[in-house]
Amino acid sequence: xxxxxxxxxxxxxxxxxxxxxxxxxxxxxxxxxxxxxxxxxxxxxxxxxxxxxxxxxxxxxxxxxxxxxxxxxxxxxxxxxxxxxxxxxxxxxxxxxxxxxxxxxxxxxxxxxxxxxxxxxxxxxxxxxxxxxxxxxxxxxxxxxxxxxxxxxxxxxxxxxxxxxxxxxxxxxxxxxxxxxxxxxxxxxxxxxxxxxxxxxxxxxxxxxxxxxxxxxxxxxxxxxxxxxxxxxxxxxxxxxxxxxxxxxxxxxxxxxxxxxxxxxxxxxxxxxxxxxxxxxxxxxxxxxxxxxxxxxxxxxxxxxxxxxxxxxxxxxxxxx
Amino acid sequence: xxxxxxxxxxxxxxxxxxxxxxxxxxxxxxxxxxxxxxxxxxxxxxxxxxxxxxxxxxxxxxxxxxxxxxxxxxxxxxxxxxxxxxxxxxxxxxxxxxxxxxxxxxxxxxxxxxxxxxxxxxxxxxxxxxxxxxxxxxxxxxxxxxxxxxxxxxxxxxxxxxxxxxxxxxxxxxxxxxxxxxxxxxxxxxxxxxxxxxxxxxxxxxxxxxxxxxxxxxxxxxxxxxxxxxxxxxxxxxxxxxxxxxxxxxxxxxxxxxxxxxxxxxxxxxxxxxxxxxxxxxxxxxxxxxx
Numbered sequence: 001x002x003x004x005x006x007x008x009x010x011x012x013x014x015x016x017x018x019x020x021x022x023x024x025x026x027x028x029x030x031x032x033x034x035x036x037x038x039x040x041x042x043x044x045x046x047x048x049x050x051x052x053x054x055x056x057x058x059x060x061x062x063x064x065x066x067x068x069x070x071x072x073x074x075x076x077x078x079x080x081x082x083x084x085x086x087x088x089x090x091x092x093x094x095x096x097x098x099x100x101x102x103x104x105x106x107x108x109x110x111x112x113x114x115x116x117x118x119x120x121x122x123x124x125x126x127x128x129x130x131x132x133x134x135x136x137x138x139x140x141x142x143x144x145x146x147x148x149x150x151x152x153x154x155x156x157x158x159x160x161x162x163x164x165x166x167x168x169x170x171x172x173x174x175x176x177x178x179x180x181x182x183x184x185x186x187x188x189x190x191x192x193x194x195x196x197x198x199x200x201x202x203x204x205x206x207x208x209x210x211x212x213x214x215x216x217x218x219x220x221x222x223x224x225x226x227x228x229x230x231x232x233x234x235x236x237x238x239x240x241x242x243x244x245x246x247x248x249x250x251x252x253x254x255x256x257x258x259x260x261x262x263x264x265x266x267x268x269x270x271x272x273x274x275x276x277x278x279x280x281x282x283x284x285x286x287x288x289x290x291x292x293x294x295x296x297x298x299x300x301x302x303x304x305x306x307x308x309x310x311x312x313x314x315x316x317x318x319x320x321x
Numbered sequence: 322x323x324x325x326x327x328x329x330x331x332x333x334x335x336x337x338x339x340x341x342x343x344x345x346x347x348x349x350x351x352x353x354x355x356x357x358x359x360x361x362x363x364x365x366x367x368x369x370x371x372x373x374x375x376x377x378x379x380x381x382x383x384x385x386x387x388x389x390x391x392x393x394x395x396x397x398x399x400x401x402x403x404x405x406x407x408x409x410x411x412x413x414x415x416x417x418x419x420x421x422x423x424x425x426x427x428x429x430x431x432x433x434x435x436x437x438x439x440x441x442x443x444x445x446x447x448x449x450x451x452x453x454x455x456x457x458x459x460x461x462x463x464x465x466x467x468x469x470x471x472x473x474x475x476x477x478x479x480x481x482x483x484x485x486x487x488x489x490x491x492x493x494x495x496x497x498x499x500x501x502x503x504x505x506x507x508x509x510x511x512x513x514x515x516x517x518x519x520x521x522x523x524x525x526x527x528x529x530x531x532x533x534x535x536x537x538x539x540x541x542x543x544x545x546x547x548x549x550x551x552x553x554x555x556x557x558x559x560x561x562x563x564x565x566x567x568x569x570x571x572x573x574x575x576x577x578x579x580x581x582x583x584x585x586x587x588x589x590x591x592x593x594x595x596x597x598x599x600x601x602x603x604x605x606x607x608x609x610x611x612x
């Protein structure tokens with residue numbers, strides 16, 4: 001009964017959010033809020049997607065940048081080859097990200113802890129090196145992108161991208177929420193607490209991890225796909241920048257990974273702080289703030305913001321009285 | 322284009338490079354290999370040491386190797402502190418240490434990187450010494466003397482650490498704690514203090530290794546990212562905690578990188594160590610001389 005009511009509240013909230021975003025794009029004239037807001041939305045999508053594997057399953061993925069970059073370059077290659085519209089680019093990026101997630105999962109998910117994390121960094125660097133040597137998309141020098149004309153009802157491309165990213169956030173959050181409340185989520189939590197025990201009691205651990213890795217990968221790549229259009233430019237060292245990995249990881253862990261709202265809160269808080277700092281001080285300082293916050297939270301508040309706000313999550317997520 | 326001479330030159334340079342890689346990796350071989358600390362910040366510590374050496378060389382004109390030796394005690398203390406914080410917050414509490422421990426060191430690495438950028442800027446920095454910039458000719462190919470110096474010091478450092486770990490009392494205690502912590506506790510020894518000391522040694526070695534890093538080539542703040550692949554590749558390929566394995570694995574990596582560099586060009590070089598790391602993890606996760 002309450003679960004049903006929760007669902008209604010959630011979907012109503014999502015609808016209100018999208019309508020608010022859409023009307024904002026129609027009313028507000030200035031482009032800057034959308035320019036900054038897009039980045040924050042992108043971080044929400046990344047942090048939520050990251051926490052599906054990193055939070056629920058406890059596999060620390062350092063390779064967010066691999067999936068992000070793959071999303072960017074899928075979109076770029078497709079756009080350059082066929083001039084495909086944005087929706088097709090995003091869908092293709094999701095498919096490629098999911099395939100990559102499957103491959104990464106098969107190769108690395110039998111590794112535990114730090115080995116998995118290092119392996120994901122390795123994949124990111126290897127893929128980046130391939131893209132650097134791929135002439136068609138500009139190689140190491142990068143590639144300029146000419147945006148196509150904007151579609152109605154939007155009057156500027158940035159506003160449209162803002163709405164599209166908001167849509168991606170809603171999709172990411174609803175998938176994360178579904179997983180959290182389903183058998184998949186409970187299985188992932190079980191294997192996070194004790195993989196051997198989970199396997200012994202019949203949880204299909206490898207299958208669940210593969211599913212988590214594929215979904216997480218697809219969502220990260222999809223969130224990255226519009227980035228080339230947003231920047232009107234793409235180059236390997238920024239598309240595969242390790243700071244995407246540290247941001248996604250930090251925002252998810254700072255928000256707390258026991259509930260989907262954690263990464264959302266973490267990304268909003270850190271994303272807006274970053275935007276503010278980048279404008280007022282410098283972009284180096286905002287990475288510093290991110291790093292310090294990450295270390296402070298990991299040391300002092302292991303369950304993140306939601307753990308501080310609602311102590312009962314500590315009981316539920318930790319599984320210990 | 323391709324010739325035996327070229328290949329031979331690449332192999333020789335690769336062996337020199339490999340010994341240098343061994344020197345930058347032995348610390349990790351102790352901290353990660355023996356102590357099981359997920360020390361992702363090891364390469365960041367390394368680059369930090371290089372900047373320390375740069376600072377001493379720049380302001381007091383101290384020879385980079387001496388400067389490296391001078392910051393070694395500082396890095397030893399730094400290592401003691403880092404392990405103490407890690408132990409108090411993660412190892413002692415036990416639960417969920419994996420995820421948070423990795424994130425902790427990842428965060429530390431990023432903080433160090435940004436602090437270096439804020440202090441020194443993003444430009445490349447290099448040191449000056451009499452042996453930098455000259456090279457020896459052997460018929461067709463030349464070997465830079467800086468490579469030879471780095472090779473000799475690196476080899477000495479690695480062998481010294483291997484001897485220390487296998488012959489001295491403290492070294493044996495460190496290996497014992499890696500084998501069976503509980504047994505040590507039952508013998509009345511304090512495993513935490515031994516591990517803390519070992520982590521200090523592993524970090525102190527970085528003083529010299531950092532000097533070698535900046536002698537071999539100019540450094541930049543984000544250089545640690547490339548060395549995550551190299552150091553972990555060497556340590557995993559070696560077999561966790563094996564110092565002699567570290568030397569062998571490092572030489573294999575050095576030769577592989579050098580040959581790829583000669584045959585395919587520099588743009589493929591960054592991927593070599595990571596590809597080898599993935600290969601080892603997939604095929605032989607216990608490494609060459611695994612414990």
